[in-house]
Every structure is written in structure tokens, then in C-alpha cells.
Amino acid sequence: MIETTPAPPRVEDIQTEILRRICFVEYQAGDQLKEAQLASEFGVSRTPVRDAISRISHLGLVETRNGVGTVVRQLSKAEILHVYEVRLELATMIGTLSPRTISQDDIATCEALVADVCELSERFDAKHYVHINHKLHEFIASLIGNDVLRSFWWQTYYQAASTWYQLGDVLGSRAANALVKETTEIKAALENGDMRAVGYVQRIHIGYGFEHIKKHLLADIDR
Amino acid sequence: MIETTPAPPRVEDIQTEILRRICFVEYQAGDQLKEAQLASEFGVSRTPVRDAISRISHLGLVETRNGVGTVVRQLSKAEILHVYEVRLELATMIGTLSPRTISQDDIATCEALVADVCELSERFDAKHYVHINHKLHEFIASLIGNDVLRSFWWQTYYQAASTWYQLGDVLGSRAANALVKETTEIKAALENGDMRAVGYVQRIHIGYGFEHIKKHLLADIDR
């Protein structure tokens, strides 16, 4: 048997992992991302880590200042508002801009998601919720036929996720119940071959989420 | 008098300059961006140049392959279609998502643009057209109140620009005449304090542009 050292992660892997940690709130606002520390953790030099951080900087989730470091940003209330405003609009576009044709595989994947979500709603667990919600996002993104829209959908997901998942602790099982409805409705839409309905379902449920965000976090927003 | 060497450009400057050259078609599809060459041109090492290229890679305008190089991509017909589809939708959102309040300065800036465009329409010049159209884009972007939308507006501009400016040679002064109407209508909308109308004007004129693109470039698109 040959001893193999695992291949070192590429820049994209590091980028994805850092983003994952931010939107899953493993890194919290104010936390410092030290290049040297991450480099040793991933078993590479500072160079690819720097590259990964640099690539995600345009999302506004981290702020790098010379001589100080890279810190995870707390999005302002206005920024959170803006992200959700855009996400509402993007959702409906999922069903209208070059929609993909729906395959049996898609429906099967969705059915598996429904099952996972039902299990979650019976025994709620915050970490599990985050994980399943992420899988749902990946699934929806995979249904988007328009490349640009899919990119934007991911970008706003990354921007909104940490805010939303922080609320997960507050909402508890109510969030899981909402997921049950959402996935069930998506499954029905897919079975009808109705991508436009899929977009509307997303639009509606993001709207519900937005309402919770506004109630809990954006109480005194000055537009 | 003190001799001062000009400050070396920062990563953001390099990034902007490379993007400018791509969307102004100074770099054409297939051209190779060599890090060492750009580094010596900008008077820096390869490191910041690499960073700049890496940051713009998510727009899909360049493709970097190990051992080969970074080449400017020709967007596929489907990608061009997707960019325009999204741009049409984003345009209307300019007027509806957290619109900025309009100041007298905005109107003054717009009046200056109208003047520039009128001069252009009398003596058409392709390079001049590109420059003015870019200034118009910058102006519209500055009117957008929603941070995320503004970012997306810029991203789709970069993605669509090179395609559009290639058509500039074909359309000639007709493009300038369209710009006269567009800027005049925007000015009127601003004077009415009607940001929603500004968005619709953008939507309409992007639609015109889209028609030209479809006629000239997307003849046999297989959706």
C-alpha cells in the first residue's frame, strides 16, 4: 500500500472554505483572518491564502487593511436591506431568464431534500439546519440556466447567509417548518415542469425571511 | 523643486486598467495577458498583477491555465444572451430598489453629458463614443442607491461592454444618435425627480442595444 500525502488544497478550495466559515458563522464579525495562520492550517504558504481572500473581497464580507489584518465585517443594516431587496428580484428571475429544463434527476434530488427537511423538523438542530439550507441553495442554484443570474444568486447567498443563520438560533424549529413548506412547494413546481413557479416560491420564502430580518435586526433602519 | 517618481499603481488600479482594456477592446478575444509583461509595464512585480487578474477572473472575461497563460475569452452566444437578459432586469431595479435622492449636481452632470453626446453626434468617432458611453455608465451607476445592485450593474457592464463596443464600429453615428435620445430622456427624468423613469429609460435603450446584438451576433442561438 502506497502512502500518499493528501494533495494540498487549491486556491478555489481555500476560497470556498473561508466563505463557508463566514456564512456559517464559524467566523464572526470582528474576527481576524491571519494569512500566516490560515496558511499553516491549510498546509500551504501565504500566497494562495492571500489570493483566496483577495478574490472574495468584492463581496464586502471582509475588510483588509495594510498593517492591521483582515477582519470579518458586520454588514450595516442598509447593506443587509440591499442584499434582500436584490434577492427578492433575483428569485423571480430564476423562473423567467433562460430557465433550464427539468429532469427526473432534479425531482429525485428535490425529494431527497424534502425527506431531509422533514427529518430536521422533527428533531431540530441549528447546525443541521444550516447544512440542509445550504444544500437547498446549491440545488436551486443548479436549476438556474442563466450563468450571470446563477453567479449573482451565489453572491447574494454568501452575503445574506451569515445574517440569516444567526437568526436560525432565534427562530428554531419554526425555520425548519418553513423549510418543509418551501421544499414541498418546490417539488410540486418541478413536477409540473414549472420553473416560473419555482422562482415564485423562492421569492415568497425569501420575503418571509426578510420580514423576520426586518423585525429582529432592521428595526430602526433609516432609508 | 522636488523630483517625485509617480507612485506605483495599486492592485485596484491595475485591475481597473486591465478591465478597461478588455471592455474597450484594446485586448481582443484570444489575446494573451502575460503577467511578466504587464508587471514591467506597470513598474511592479508579478505579484500585484497576478492579484488583479485573479480578482477579475470571476467575470468570465479571462481564462487562466497553468503553464499556458491567461487569455481573453470570447463570450459564447449563450453568455452574451444571459448578460443582456439580466441587464434588462437590473435596469428597472435602478428605479425601484432604495433609489438615491437626486441632487442639483446630478442634473448638472447629466447636462454636461448631454452636451458631450450632442457634440459626438455631429462628429462621430468610435473611440470618443466608447469614452462617452463609459462616462454615462459611471454616471448611472453613481445614481444607484442599492450597493449590491450597483455592484451587479458594474459587473454586467464589464461583461457586455466589449461585445457592445465591437458593434460601435458597425452602427457608427446611429449609436451616437441613440445616445442623444437616451441622455436627454434621463435628464428629463432627473428633473422630474423620477428615478423610476431613469430605470425605464435604461431598460428601453438596453433593449434597443440587445436587438442589435441579436441581429448581428446572436443570429443562430440555440437556447
Add this chain to the structure above:
DNA sequence: AAACGCTATGCTGCATACATCTATTCTGTC
């Protein structure tokens, strides 16, 4: 005691050397 300034420390930003990958060219053999 307060305020100022100096210094030590730790981080990022850049430059450079080296490793690795790819395409091409040259060469030897059939």
C-alpha cells in the same frame, strides 16, 4: 497625573527565487 513620544511587535504588501506544468522543437530511429 496626564500627555507625549519612542520602541517593540505583528500584520499585510511587494519582490524575488524556485517548482511545476504545457506546448513546441529538435533529434534519433525505423
Add this chain to the structure above:
DNA sequence: GACAGAATAGATGTATGCAGCATAGCGTTT
């Protein structure tokens, strides 16, 4: 002459050293 394989050139990917900047702590001065 054609083809296979090795050598080569040139590009990106990575590691590392050093310079510059910001901050915190401490000592000095007023």
C-alpha cells in the same frame, strides 16, 4: 521521410524574505 520521445523554452503556481504600516505598551517629560 515520418514518427516517437526527449529536451527545451516560456508560462503560471508557490514559497519565502524583506519592507512598510498600524498598534499597543512603556518610559519619559511636563
